[in-house]
């Protein structure tokens with residue numbers, strides 16, 4: 001069976017995507033600090049490279065979060081309860097999602113993703129693993145309120161947002177997303193969200209600049225994608241992957257740094273970079289326990305429980321839709 005066969009989906013508008021990519025790149029390269037939104041890292045090649053990253057010895061987040069999901073199933077079941085509709089923000093991981101579903105015994109599973117292809121593949125995968133579980137994939141941009149399928153209207157919801165993907169957003173965007181999730185999930189919902197923790201910057205830098213150079217390839221793939229899809233002439237061999245710890249904003253930043261003065265074109269427009277100048281390609285914010293609470297509360301979610309992996313590197317937080325009443 002083809003991935004997702006029999007699961008109805010609105011087709012993604014590929015022309016629209018290409019236009020958005022061009023607009024984001026042309027705008028971003030014209031800025032004083034060149035920057036391209038991180039979502040464009042994830043074409044097919046980029047998504048495969050990210051999968052490879054999750055298996056690197058230096059990249060601890062995936063292993064740490066998976067450890068929590070495997071070890072704490074009974075507690076999830078107790079605190080979340082059976083019979084919810086699990087709404088996953090993003091297509092779902094073939095490892096993490098089954099661990100959660102196995103633990104809590106949900107009534108339905110609703111993966112949300114902007115990319116129809118990943119969504120179809122993930123939904124088919126899940127449906128095969130859990131033949132009894134109704135799966136309702138929705139192709140949508142979850143940065144805004146999403147209309148959920150009518151079939152899950154009667155169930156209380158559990159939002160699932162693993163991977164510390166929230167950390168890719170600057171705080172004001174993260175808060176917008178948390179509020180959209182609140183609107184999407186509705187009264188009585190809970191949210192299980194992964195957030196990476198602040199730690200020794202050397203450990204963080206290694207996680208984003210591995211010795212095998214896979215993360216470098218992942219970052220450089222963005223320049224290759226620009227050349228491929230937008231008629232670019234970026235000399236990729238003159239760009240260098242850099243992972244920096246920005247302590248003020250508590251985030252790892254990925255940049256592509258020019259190792260010489262460069263001139264190139266994208267979609268017929270000329271750009272230049274002085275040696276040492278960078279294109280900022282991704283932020284990965286890290287948190288301490290209080291900054292996690294503050295971010296969640298600002299987004300309308302009350303933290304109720306938190307789990308760390310055995311080495312204290314990563315956390316999963318359960319939050320509640322109910323906002324505490326109190327003065328002022």
Ligand code: AVJ
Nearest residue numbers: 053163164165168208215284
């Ligand atoms: C998928 C966004 C969670 O920020 O750790 C990994 C992406 N970038 N290595 C992260 C990423 C470089 C990853 N997220």
